[in-house]
Amino acid sequence: MTTRTEATFFPPIPEAQRWLHGVSFPQDRPLINLAQAAPADPPPAPMLAAMAEMLAEPTSHLYGPVLGHPALRTALAEDWARHYGGTLYAENFGITAGCNQAFAAALTALTTEGDEVLLPVPWYFNHKMWLDMSGVRAVPLPCNDGLIPDVEAARALITPRTRAIAIVTPNNPTGVEYPAPVLRALYDLCRQAGIKLIVDETYRDFDSRSGAPHDLLTDPDWDQTLVQLYSFSKAYRLTGHRVGAIIAASDLLHQVEKFQDTVAICAPPFGQKAALWGLENLAQWKAEQRDEILARRNTLAAAFQPLADQGWKLRGLGAYFAYVEHPFSMGSADLAPLLVQKAQALVLPATMFTPAGDPTGDRCLRVAFANADADRLRTFVSRLAELDLARLRPAS
Incomplete structure (x- = not known):
């Protein structure tokens, strides 16, 4: 076997x-x-100094809330609202042990054996690996010569077993920044089809465009269609501390909580404290x-x-x-x-x-x-x- x-x-x-x-x-x-x-x-010297003090705090070494420390969830909601517009709440944010785990948790909550997820080609290899290991079929979604997903091709590939379209922007492996109209078209397609659009924005902080890369979060019912993923690893050099996030409907995060509690209990509390310090102090x-x-x-x-x-x-x-x-x-x-x-x-x-x-x-x-x-x-x-x-x- x-x-x-x-x-x-x-x-x-x-x-x-x-x-x-x-x-x-x-x-x-x-x-x-x-x-x-x-x-x-x-991480930069000021963060290292702050982390040295955090190391002495007893709570840095204990289990924390399964979906993340409330202070970090609140700060991230405020940060996300400033960047993207729209109304966001702490209950829309779940903290995970890295962005790969955010993807795994979201897909576990959304899919079952034999389901399908559309992945633009070229795809991020760990996304494909997780789908393989979950018994979920990764459906290759063609991109055009500019390496942008073909929305009409996506429409033709959706079947009754399709549960989501999962994209990465700025993209890994190509580096391409998907235009806002393309994200809007994919979002509208997913909303019409009753499936999720999963947008992995691990590299959001290095986007060459000023301002928000899309306006999807300004929709009052964005959480019925959109799931966003984020990583603190790249922006704050916290790769080994494994801190990521899922931005989604609170009822979906309630299901994600089952995954988190079973796999990791919670994201590392020490890393979460460092991520919060970075959000509050390292904008410049x-x-x-x-x-x-x-x-x-x-x-x-x-x-x-x-x-x-x-x-x-x-x-x-x-x-x-x-x-x-x-x-x-x-x-x-x-x-x-x-x-x-x-x-x-x-x-x-x-x-x-x-x-x-x-x-x-x-x-x-x-x-x-x-x-x-x-x-x-x-x-x-x-x-x-x-x-x-x-x-x-x-x-x-």
């Missing part, structure tokens, strides 16, 4: 890390690791981090322009990500491990974000630049420019 867990694929990040085993890098050409989309630096610092990420985005866009003559194409760029079309005849699953040897660079093949056999996966690579400054990004692009196309083509 094959279990549902055995039937899904191995997590891509650990898989890619295996390509480094036994490989040594010249001192003048160290590895440029552009595989994982998470900041490696610790967070804005500066956004400016830095946008500057890296601009650096990468400029550096890639000369590569167009070699056949490279920047398909998507935003948040922490670039989605790059390569010019080689080999597929990306073969090319990505080879780049460790030839370019001393670790990136992920798009085959890790697409259905098996999807030809678009063979053509692209995902570049995650959360931990690469402008100089390293320019070095990475220069190494790509040095690659010998003929020698990288497999023998016919």
